[in-house]
Amino acid sequence: MRQHVNPLSKNFFEIDPIPPLNQVFENPKLPLHLDIGCASGDFLFELSLKNKNWNYVGIEIREKLVLNANLKIKSRENKNLYFSFGNANNIFNQSKNKSIIDFITSISFNFPDPWFKKKHHKRRVIQPKLINLLSNSMKRGSLIYIKTDVRDLFDHMELTISESIKFKKILYQDIKFHESFNPNRIQTNREKYVILNQLKIYESIYKKI
Numbered sequence: 001m002r003q004h005v006n007p008l009s010k011n012f013f014e015i016d017p018i019p020p021l022n023q024v025f026e027n028p029k030l031p032l033h034l035d036i037g038c039a040s041g042d043f044l045f046e047l048s049l050k051n052k053n054w055n056y057v058g059i060e061i062r063e064k065l066v067l068n069a070n071l072k073i074k075s076r077e078n079k080n081l082y083f084s085f086g087n088a089n090n091i092f093n094q095s096k097n098k099s100i101i102d103f104i105t106s107i108s109f110n111f112p113d114p115w116f117k118k119k120h121h122k123r124r125v126i127q128p129k130l131i132n133l134l135s136n137s138m139k140r141g142s143l144i145y146i147k148t149d150v151r152d153l154f155d156h157m158e159l160t161i162s163e164s165i166k167f168k169k170i171l172y173q174d175i176k177f178h179e180s181f182n183p184n185r186i187q188t189n190r191e192k193y194v195i196l197n198q199l200k201i202y203e204s205i206y207k208k209i
């Protein structure tokens, strides 16, 4: 399977509509967390089993991973998890997806692809257009979590988010992790690798004000 796909290819211009939440979740009223670039979804499978009081949606640009993850959901009968295929930058261009923004409690961007070369920075998932859209639509108090081991990417994400006056960076000590989408501090696959290799992790949390 390809490790990297170009999100700007027109193959990814459309994103599958996420079905109405009452068709995918047993209890659509639970707080909703979106994980962007969820790869095979292992992180979300673990979260959804441990935290039945949350609903989780994973967005991933590699279609095969999404197909496999949704098959796994059916066989395991997870009632609070759904995966959607496509470029997360276009997720809310799809009019049907716009309505789910109201339900989002938090979004995570865990170890997004760094696209090191300057000419490829526009392929990075956090872009001003997406942040602008989120800043105008997410409900007050909702959170964006960013995490990476690449300093340059971290600076780029921080700069892009902080350019919106509607997102305020919050201190870790002010976060009630036991109430968050990840109370047990479960690690993503990339995070496990980074920790094993003693690399530095850069992370921030932003609140919609």
Ligand SMILES: C[S@@+](CC[C@H](N)C(=O)[O-])C[C@H]1O[C@@H](n2cnc3c(N)ncnc32)[C@H](O)[C@@H]1O
Residues within 6 Å of the ligand: 003, 004, 005, 007, 036, 037, 038, 039, 040, 059, 060, 061, 062, 086, 087, 088, 089, 110, 111, 112, 113, 124, 125, 188, 189, 190, 191
């Ligand atoms: C480095 S991996 C990290 C995977 C996982 N979040 C983790 O921490 O282990 C980045 C993932 O984001 C996906 N991805 C990259 N750009 C994307 C985009 N624009 N929309 C959705 N997924 C994207 C990649 O296919 C890949 O699975």
